[in-house]
Amino acid sequence: MWETLPKSLSTFSGDIDHLFWGVTYLMGFSYVVSMLVIIYLLLAFRRKEGVKAQYIAGESGKQLMLIYIPLALFVCFDMYIDTTTAEVWHKAKMELPAADVKVRAVAQQWAWTFVQEGNIETINELHVPAGQTVHVAMESSDTLHSLSIPIFRFKQDVIPGRIITGWFKSKSFAEIKAAKQSMIDRYNNRPADDKFARELPTDDAESASFDIQCAEMCGVGHGIMAARIVVHSEKGYAAWKASEKAMIDEMQDDSADAEEEAAPAEEAAPAEETHGAHGTEG
Numbered sequence: 001m002w003e004t005l006p007k008s009l010s011t012f013s014g015d016i017d018h019l020f021w022g023v024t025y026l027m028g029f030s031y032v033v034s035m036l037v038i039i040y041l042l043l044a045f046r047r048k049e050g051v052k053a054q055y056i057a058g059e060s061g062k063q064l065m066l067i068y069i070p071l072a073l074f075v076c077f078d079m080y081i082d083t084t085t086a087e088v089w090h091k092a093k094m095e096l097p098a099a100d101v102k103v104r105a106v107a108q109q110w111a112w113t114f115v116q117e118g119n120i121e122t123i124n125e126l127h128v129p130a131g132q133t134v135h136v137a138m139e140s141s142d143t144l145h146s147l148s149i150p151i152f153r154f155k156q157d158v159i160p161g162r163i164i165t166g167w168f169k170s171k172s173f174a175e176i177k178a179a180k181q182s183m184i185d186r187y188n189n190r191p192a193d194d195k196f197a198r199e200l201p202t203d204d205a206e207s208a209s210f211d212i213q214c215a216e217m218c219g220v221g222h223g224i225m226a227a228r229i230v231v232h233s234e235k236g237y238a239a240w241k242a243s244e245k246a247m248i249d250e251m252q253d254d255s256a257d258a259e260e261e262a263a264p265a266e267e268a269a270p271a272e273e274t275h276g277a278h279g280t281e282g
């Protein structure tokens, strides 16, 4: 089946899609009607032998109707779009529900660094638990960027000198996993010559990954400033965090060991010198 929009997998993505389709249908309808009227007028009032062109001031009742009815219609469309937009904007951008998880997103030419609680840093990979409210505090170290997570209909410009906090909450992990499976099935059903040369990244049983893209022209590397969002089940997220934490601890232990090893060597050096000095004296 023909799919128009990416999967819609956050608590407010459905509202944004509703808005998108509302605007598309209203504007599509207006466009088609306007074009039909223009084509009709071009044909009906084209130059004819023996018919003199008239000057129409648009002041008679019938002519005024032709102006005011479409005008009223457009005002109604606009009111509908404005009120629906305000509602959705408020829900997605103005409200900030209490966070279950907080992440920092640092944009720079041309990569994303995500920092989780416990100083877990990942490059171009944002790990989040499904079904929980995630706050993303976005900052930029150089120029304008934009964090776009299409499946969540999340998009926020990232501005140097400012920290902007956005949020999203994904649907349940079962829904996320089912959506990803249907994406994989669709892909597998494509003819062989319509597939990417590169293999799709595979997920484990407790996670599903999707695209992130920088959505603000930020320099020559803008096009390659893509990342992945890995949505975990609750269990999977805890396991991922534990393994990252263990890796950090191990690295810290290693550097502590290295320091300890380096320390006696420094102490030994002056001792040898003294010994050497004695040697020359003797």
Ligand SMILES: [Cu+2]
Binding pocket: 144, 145, 146, 214, 215, 216, 217, 218, 219, 221, 222, 223, 225
């Ligand atoms: Cu960019």
